[in-house]
Amino acid sequence: MTSLAHAATWDSATALLAGTPSVLDPAGDRAETIEQVWWILFAISAVVFAVVAFLVLLAVARRSGRPLRGPEARDPLWARVLVLVGGVAFPAVVLVGLFALTVDTLPAVSAPAEEGELTVEVEGMQWFWDVRYPEEGIVTANEIHIPVGTPVEVRVTTGDVIHSFWVPQLNRKIDLVPGKVNSIVLEADRPGVYRGQCAEFCGVQHANMAFFVIAEPRDEFEAWAGRMARPPGEPADEDAERGRDVFLEYGCGGCHTIEGTEADGELGPDLTHLGDRRTIAAGTIPNTRGWLAGWVLDPQHVKPGNRMPGIDIPGEEFQALLDYLESLE
Ligand code: CUA
Secondary structure (H helix, E strand, O other): OHHHOOOOOHHHHHHHHHOOOOOOOOOOHHHHHHHHHHHHHHHHHHHHHHHHHHHHHHHHHOOOOOOOOOHHHOOOHHHHHHHHHHHHHHHHHHHHHHHHHHHHHHHHHHOOOOOOOOEEEEEEEOOEEEEEEOOOOEEEEOEEEEEOOOOEEEEEEEOOOOEEEEOOOOOOOEEEOOOOOEEEEEOOOOOEEEEEEEOOOOOOOHHHOEEEEEEEOHHHHHHHHHHHHOOOOOOOOHHHHHHHHHHHHOOHHHOOEOOOOOOEOOOOOOOOOHHHOOEEOOOOEEOOHHHHHHHHHOHHHHOOOOOOOOOOOOHHHHHHHHHHHHOOO
């Protein structure tokens, strides 16, 4: 289970970034229901396509040579019946049937979680995901940990424009609409890291608005939650301590929060437990020292249009800042 390792390595992070989540690889009951509908739609579409293609080819091959006008141009009765049945009645029956099938599926993928289950609040922002566990007092970003085999209610809203929260292997999409809280239930029946993606165009970096759902056994989840509910410890060494001062001196706290310090900005992702996360900038780059350095110096190069300005920090201070950020676990 290397994919569940706490720290992101280059390999695990790049594998995640490249991973393509598929509706056809479901990891829970709700996603399985959606997969079944997908296969039924695919099968019916394939049959209809084959029949229509066959009829078109047949029509081309058997041109009757009849004139286009005059009494002789009139189609025989069987041909008119075929058009009516094949062109109107049959599609109507198929479309109404498929509509009923999808409507029938909705309750199965929209069911509210039972009482007392875990609740996670997610706020979409251009372009990252703010993640909170109100009961547990956890604030993080772009990664949602859940215990395996437990329905988790995710309540979503947006801080700016419309986004859409989608983890193809766990459930359907749910839109994040201004002034409204929508909810969806995620439940994974096996441990794993499931990639999620914003599914509603929300600006130039819409494609780089990814997130991860990390499903882990209950005891591992509890250990994670316990660690996340505490502020990070005091910087371990002088460099990291200097790094904390650099963070505050350069005004990073105007946009970012780090619990236990004066930094309480809310424009950017909460960095209290940055070191816990696998990626930076909502699944855009791996969370390694090198990428972190590139990100802080020139975030507009990595993810053009995002709200973070590049900061020019002298080398020694910059290394201390990286030491500090890396220590936030
Ligand atoms: Cu957020 Cu697309």
